[in-house]
Amino acid sequence: MNIGDVATASGLPAKTIRYYEDIALVTPKREANGYRVFSENDLHKLRFLARARALGFAIEDCRTLLALYEDKGRSSAEVKELSRKHLDDIDQKIAQLQSMRNTLSHLVEACAGDHRPDCPILNDLGQ
Amino acid sequence: MNIGDVATASGLPAKTIRYYEDIALVTPKREANGYRVFSENDLHKLRFLARARALGFAIEDCRTLLALYEDKGRSSAEVKELSRKHLDDIDQKIAQLQSMRNTLSHLVEACAGDHRPDCPILNDLGQ
DNA sequence: CTTGACCTTCCAGTGACTGGAAGGCCCATG
């Protein structure tokens, strides 16, 4: 398979796949003409990466997860620990966004949004 | 005031304030020795920026908001529109994170997290 | 033989800082 094929099959842009090769997450072979050749296993890895990234795991975490995935003797504790930490991160981010949302939605509601210059949003920011 | 003073007073790191000068969000004067001198108005702007950033507004939005803040003839409609869009962005981000959180928390719960290699998290990623 | 869809590499930019090096300035103490 060429890069376009695995891009379609994995849902990742070709650019991203090249980048993943750059940072050694996948290591496709090369044809005589220089084109990358992807095996089924490469595609499987790319799909794994796409899913892990979609869950918000950082690239370096994806690298770790992929290594654990391929290590048939790993303990699931390590995976769970990594995932639990990531879940905590997500919860923190959500909490932060919720707090922004709270403040901002109050301000937006209080703002008339007409041609007049009086604006509770700017008033608040200018405290 | 020197940069250290406004850093303390605004809560922004000195590095960040220098960066804000770089991108022309503030324009402090200079003393003969090259040190930046910040006026009360500069400090006021920095506090405005700190609050706007804390609400998650992008730097370019902050620039716009600051300009509107200083334009005493602005219409509040423009401010409200910008804020409403930002609120939508926040909502989208929250939704995305919630969906990650959902999936991931189910997986984490399903994972024994012991010495055995069987792991629902990796099984899911490897689909 | 040309066209168009692939593919390649390399370089630069994104956003909003952040860290660190190398060096100047200022004040107080010995």
Add this chain to the structure above:
DNA sequence: CATGGGCCTTCCAGTCACTGGAAGGTCAAG
């Protein structure tokens, strides 16, 4: 007067995970 410590300065590089674009090679169809 020297020195030490805490300010301040500039400049460069790195972060994260791509993304865009230029310049050019390859391949199959018509």
